[in-house]
Amino acid sequence: xxxxxxxxxxxxxxxxxxxxxLARDDGAIETVEGELASFRTLIEENGDFRRLIESPxxxxxxQLTAITAIVDNVQPSPLTGNFxxxxxxxxxLFVLPGMIRRFGELATAHRGEVEAEVTTAxxxxxxxxxxxxxxxxxxxxxxxxxxxxxxxAILGGLIVKIGSRQIDTSIRTKLNSLKLALKEVG
Numbered sequence: 001x002x003x004x005x006x007x008x009x010x011x012x013x014x015x016x017x018x019x020x021x022l023a024r025d026d027g028a029i030e031t032v033e034g035e036l037a038s039f040r041t042l043i044e045e046n047g048d049f050r051r052l053i054e055s056p057x058x059x060x061x062x063q064l065t066a067i068t069a070i071v072d073n074v075q076p077s078p079l080t081g082n083f084x085x086x087x088x089x090x091x092x093l094f095v096l097p098g099m100i101r102r103f104g105e106l107a108t109a110h111r112g113e114v115e116a117e118v119t120t121a122x123x124x125x126x127x128x129x130x131x132x133x134x135x136x137x138x139x140x141x142x143x144x145x146x147x148x149x150x151x152x153a154i155l156g157g158l159i160v161k162i163g164s165r166q167i168d169t170s171i172r173t174k175l176n177s178l179k180l181a182l183k184e185v186g
Contacts (some may be wrong), residue, residue: 012098019083019099020106028079033107035076036100039084043097053093064088105163114142119149119159121170136160 023032042049052058052066067088071081087093108115116136118124124132129146137144140162154170 008095009098009102011092012095012102015083015087015092015095016099016102016106019079020103020110022079022083024110026079028077029107029110031077032080032083033104035080036103038074038076040097040100043100053096056094060089060091063091063093067093108145112142113145114140114162115145115147116140117147117149117161119151119154119161119170121150121152121154121156123150124148132158132160136162 019032020029023029043053044050049070052063058066064085067084071084075081076084084096087096087099092099104115114136118132118136129148133144133146136146154172155175156171157169157174159170159173160167
């Protein structure tokens with residue numbers, strides 16, 4: 001079932017669900033999830049790779065050649081490697097980040113967990129991380145897998161995303177709210 005009505009997210013959902021079904025049947029959910037996490041990191045950290053998957057200027061052959069070279073170099077499982085090649089062949093690489101996100105959601109749900117994306121201004125310490133994991137677990141009623149991001153622009157506090165829900169206690173948001181309230185008064 002699609003998590004959103006946009007055509008792009010529907011494509012991501014379909015591809016992720018197909019890969020998840022194959023991985024489940026092969027008993028390879030954790031393997032594929034780990035390999036996709038590595039590709040998510042590559043997308044986030046490598047501008048050239050991000051341009052390759054996002055830009056329509058690259059032909060399907062160029063994208064397939066590049067993905068094949070990466071797969072040959074990284075040597076993921078055949079399931080992950082073939083999936084990436086199919087995505088490239090079908091000119092759907094621009095949706096790959098959504099596919100990876102959705103696969104992660106399916107995997108955590110399969111394990112009876114919930115994934116929370118936590119954004120903080122500074123890295124969390126071990127005690128704070130564990131306390132936050134427990135608090136989110138109490139809120140969600142499930143075991144929590146946390147994916148952490150550091151964004152100094154939020155100034156302080158944190159932003160927690162669980163599925164479509166977001167809890168924003170960042171100082172940036174509070175300052176913006178105060179700014180709007182002052183504009184209405186003055």
